[in-house]
Amino acid sequence: MIKELFCVRGSGYAGQPRLYDTCGLENIWLVDGFHVIRRNGEEVLQIEDPExxxxxxxxxxxxxxxxLTGREIKxxxxxxxxxxxxxxHQLGTGVQTVARWEKDKVCIPGPEDRLLRIITLLATSDAENFAKLILEMPTNLEDLDEGPDRPVRFTHDHDHDHRWVEAEREAA
Incomplete structure (x- = not known):
């Protein structure tokens, strides 16, 4: 079963969710927060705040x-x-090893997986939430096998520096 992520920004788009396959992942859907433009006869999504x-x-x-799959690591x-x-360098391994993970030739080992997660939390969260997220991580990862797959939505939070944040999870 493919897990689908639904990304939401504002309330301006009234059309159908659009697949965001240009990000390199197959399961990302945008509900809004984008404009459809025509370029060379093809429809292209122009994302607001793609970073x-x-x-x-x-x-x-x-x-x-x-x-994490190779595509997700990449x-x-x-x-x-x-x-x-x-x-x-940050994970203490070789470039070819990272390339093999990204091509799904080998799985990322546990210690490198955890360190990648920590590096990502540091790069994507503010200092106030970093410690909280680190402390939650082992519990969150252990609980994943038990929970059902749910769509995930993202919203553009106008109250906190206009950044994308994950919306509340829907009940099953």
Whole structure:
């Protein structure tokens, strides 16, 4: 079963959710927060604050995905603005190892997985929430097998520096 993420921003878009496949992930849907433009005869999504959206998606991935796929690792690395070499250095591994994770040739080992999550939390959350998120992480990851798959929504929070944040989770 493919898990679908629904991203929400404001309330201006009244159309159908649109697949955001240009981000490199297959399961990201945008409800609004974008404009459809025509470029060379094709419809293209123009995202409002794409960096903020990518950081919100990366934050969701490291908090709520028990096992990260190669595409998700690559997405996270790009969202936190690191090259493969920079990520390899921070994780204490080699560039080719990171490339193999991103191509799903090998799974990311536990210690590197946790450190990647911590690096991502540091890059995507403010100092006030960082410690809280770190303390929650082991419990969140252990509970993932028990919970049902749910769509995830993101909203553009106008009260806090106009950034994308995950909306409240819907009941099953």
């Amino acid at each position: 903020g959206l990518h950081k919100a998606i990366a934050l969701h991935l490291v908090r709520f995905r028990k096992s 997405f996270i690395r790009r969202a936190i603005d690191l090259t493969q070499g920079e990520l390899a």
